[in-house]
Amino acid sequence: xxxxxxxxxxxxxxxxxxxxxxxxxxxxxxxxxxxxxxxxxxxxxxxxxxxxxxxxxxxxxxxxxxxxxxxxxxxxxxxxxxxxxxxxxxxxxxxxxxx
Amino acid sequence: xxxxxxxxxxxxxxxxxxxxxxxxxxxxxxxxxxxxxxxxxxxxxxxxxxxxxxxxxxxxxxxxxxxxxxxxxxxxxxxxxxxxxxxxxxxxxxxxxxx
Amino acid sequence: xxxxxxxxxxxxxxxxxxxxxxxxxxxxxxxxxxxxxxxxxxxxxxxxxxxxxxxxxxxxxxxxxxxxxxxxxxxxxxxxxxxxxxxxxxxxxxxxxxx
Amino acid sequence: xxxxxxxxxxxxxxxxxxxxxxxxxxxxxxxxxxxxxxxxxxxxxxxxxxxxxxxxxxxxxxxxxxxxxxxxxxxxxxxxxxxxxxxxxxxxxxxxxxx
Amino acid sequence: xxxxxxxxxxxxxxxxxxxxxxxxxxxxxxxxxxxxxxxxxxxxxxxxxxxxxxxxxxxxxxxxxxxxxxxxxxxxxxxxxxxxxxxxxxxxxxxxxxx
Numbered sequence: 145x146x147x148x149x150x151x152x153x154x155x156x157x158x159x160x161x162x163x164x165x166x167x168x169x170x171x172x173x174x175x176x177x178x179x180x181x182x183x184x185x186x187x188x189x190x191x192x193x194x195x196x197x198x199x200x201x202x203x204x205x206x207x208x209x210x211x212x213x214x215x216x217x218x219x220x221x222x223x224x225x226x227x228x229x230x231x232x233x234x235x236x237x238x239x240x241x242x243x
Numbered sequence: 244x245x246x247x248x249x250x251x252x253x254x255x256x257x258x259x260x261x262x263x264x265x266x267x268x269x270x271x272x273x274x275x276x277x278x279x280x281x282x283x284x285x286x287x288x289x290x291x292x293x294x295x296x297x298x299x300x301x302x303x304x305x306x307x308x309x310x311x312x313x314x315x316x317x318x319x320x321x322x323x324x325x326x327x328x329x330x331x332x333x334x335x336x337x338x339x340x341x342x
Numbered sequence: 343x344x345x346x347x348x349x350x351x352x353x354x355x356x357x358x359x360x361x362x363x364x365x366x367x368x369x370x371x372x373x374x375x376x377x378x379x380x381x382x383x384x385x386x387x388x389x390x391x392x393x394x395x396x397x398x399x400x401x402x403x404x405x406x407x408x409x410x411x412x413x414x415x416x417x418x419x420x421x422x423x424x425x426x427x428x429x430x431x432x433x434x435x436x437x438x439x440x441x
Numbered sequence: 442x443x444x445x446x447x448x449x450x451x452x453x454x455x456x457x458x459x460x461x462x463x464x465x466x467x468x469x470x471x472x473x474x475x476x477x478x479x480x481x482x483x484x485x486x487x488x489x490x491x492x493x494x495x496x497x498x499x500x501x502x503x504x505x506x507x508x509x510x511x512x513x514x515x516x517x518x519x520x521x522x523x524x525x526x527x528x529x530x531x532x533x534x535x536x537x538x539x540x
Numbered sequence: 541x542x543x544x545x546x547x548x549x550x551x552x553x554x555x556x557x558x559x560x561x562x563x564x565x566x567x568x569x570x571x572x573x574x575x576x577x578x579x580x581x582x583x584x585x586x587x588x589x590x591x592x593x594x595x596x597x598x599x600x601x602x603x604x605x606x607x608x609x610x611x612x613x614x615x616x617x618x619x620x621x622x623x624x625x626x627x628x629x630x631x632x633x634x635x636x637x638x639x
Contacts, residue, residue, distance in 0.1 A: 145465070145482075145483040145484070145515065145516060145517060146483070147451075147483060151330055151331055152275070152328065152329050152330035152331060152335075153327075153328075153329050154246075154299065154323075154325055154327070154328050154329075155325070155326045155327040155328075155329075156299060156323035156324060156325050156326055157324075157326055158290055158291075158323065158324040158326075159290060159299075159322060159323035159324070160289055160290065160309045160310055160322040160323065161310060162308070162309075162310070163322065163323060168244070168299075168323075170275065170328070170329075170330055175481075176449070176467065176481050184274075184275050185244075186244040186245070186246060186299060187244070190457055190514075191455055191456060191457065192455075200451065200453060200456075200465075200483060202514045202515060202516050203516050204303050204304070204305075204501050204502060204516050205303060205304040205305060205403070205501070205502040205601070206501075206502060206504065206505060206513075206514050206515055206516040207305065207514065207516075208305060208308065208514075209459070209505065209512055209513060209514040209515075210457045210459075210514045211457055211458060211459070213514075215308055216305075216308060217289075217301045217305050217306065217307075217308040217309045217312075217320065217322045218244065218301060218305055219244060219301050219302050219303050219305040219306075220244060221514065223456060223457040223460065223514045224451075224453035224455065224456035224457065224460060224465075225453060225454075225455040225456070226451055226452070226453050227452045227453055227454055227455075228450075228451070228452040229449065229450075229451050229452075229467070230449045230450050230451075230452075230467075231448055231449035231467055232448055232449060236449075250429055250430055251374070251427065251428050251429035251430060251434075252427075252428050253345075253398065253422075253424055253426070253427050253428075254424070254425045254426040254427075254428075255398060255422035255423060255424050255425055256423075256425055257389055257390075257422065257423040257425075258389060258398075258421060258422035258423070259388055259389065259408045259409055259421040259422065260409060261407070261408075261409070262421065262422065267343070267398075267422075269374065269427070269428075269429055283373075283374050284343075285343040285344070285345060285398060286343070303402050303403070303404075304402060304403040304404060304502070304601070306404065307404060307407065314407055315404075315407060316388075316400045316404050316405065316406075316407040316408045316411075316419065316421045317343065317400060317404055317407075318343060318400050318401050318402050318404040318405075319343060349627055349628055350572070350625065350626045350627035350628060350632075351625075351626050352543075352596065352620075352622060352624070352625050352626075353622070353623045353624040353625075353626075354596060354620035354621060354622050354623055355621075355623055356587055356588075356620065356621040356623075357587060357596075357619060357620035357621070358586055358587065358606045358607055358619040358620065359607060360605070360606075360607070361619065361620060366541070366596075366620075368572065368625070368626075368627055382571075382572050383541075384541040384542070384543060384596060385541070402600050402601070402602075403502070403600060403601040403602060405602065406602060406605065413605055414602075414605060415586075415598045415602050415603065415604075415605040415606045415609075415617065415619045416541065416598060416602055416605075417541060417598050417599050417600050417602040417603075418541060442564070442581075442582040442583070442614065442615060442616060443582070444550075444582060472580075473548070473566065473580050487556055487613075488554055488555060488556065489554075497550065497552060497555075497564075497582060499613045499614060499615050500615050501600050501601060501615050502600070502601040503600075503601060503603065503604060503612075503613050503614055503615040504613065504615075505613075506558070506604065506611055506612060506613040507556045507558075507613045508556055508557060508558070510613075518613065520555060520556040520559065520613045521550075521552035521554065521555035521556065521559065521564075522552060522553075522554040522555070523550060523551070523552050524551045524552055524553055524554075525549075525550070525551040526548065526549075526550050526551075526566070527548050527549050527550075527551075527566075528547055528548035528566055529547055529548060533548075
């Protein structure tokens, strides 16, 4: 899965019929020190992620295996909101402390 | 999904039989400031996208999950025409204003 | 899909049994000006592509969805021979004119 | 599969319902001399891998084919703990010798 | 498919149960002049490939479509041993001549 932060939205009214009702987010990828990368994903929201939240994205065929994306033509989905990231014994991010 | 702009077409008469009737577009990838990248996709059109339009492409197995690509040997499909892209609170693209 | 040119072949007699009878091509990737890249694919031929022809390759799971590759362990297949490539209003390649 | 070392964890309470009970690991990729790369995976643990262990990760749709990940929206899973890596006749890593 | 040479093995006793009995090879990728790249795959052997042999690897979901890997959590498999590679009319590799 890919670590990222929600930084925007895409609106598209003319789209495959199975995408009606889906919300498309722009997710900026983060490295393991939470530094933004110059890489972005456009992913379907499946967990009610809000602007600025740190999230996990699933890509490829597995993006169709969330509750809301079954059999839809999507290759990326936000499927978790991150509470805490710990790397090498150090808490690099904690949602509730805003670290 | 991948943000891009339709910049061309590919014609191929000799092809897998399941591809009869599909339209193949050349899509130039765009970054989140709508600047063209030097990367391109060749993707099946599933939404009637026209030359110059800003679109979303789905890649991989999910490209077979649009209304028009079921079980076809395609790994990229244009599945939405973008109306608006908003990043970091800023409207970076709006179809109707030509931003 | 990936644009390329057939530049060679691979012969392998000892292989997965489902690959008996398949022809393996070496395809050099091309950019949108038909300039060869230093990237290559080894792909199953499904359209009778000949040496030097400009083709489209499908990769990933979709390579198993041509008439000749169903359920085979292949991740790339030549599934179309290109007649014409038009980018930004310009014909970059035409099979019959050898452009 | 990708060689890596477990270096951290991700906690996410708000997530797709099928992910309840899964443990998410941060895995730093290793080259064939066991030197850490600057690339990371976030992968579901399916083998009880502990901090610091050298593991193999499976990515893409195959990450859904472990005993614990069937039909879940995950694109990476730790599916083996490495005992030994031998390259060019040389044991590059042995779990029990800490090489 | 990816051209490579078998350069090593990975031993892992603690692994997903469906991987029991599989042999894991380290495959160094080769370019079309048979020069080793600095990229490696860890792939399941399905053809009895030996150390030093030039092979083809299938990656992604298709790696599960060999006789020995059905429904297993693997994303790369050696599925052919190369006898001959011909590029631009030149035999770049021939197994029996050791070219």
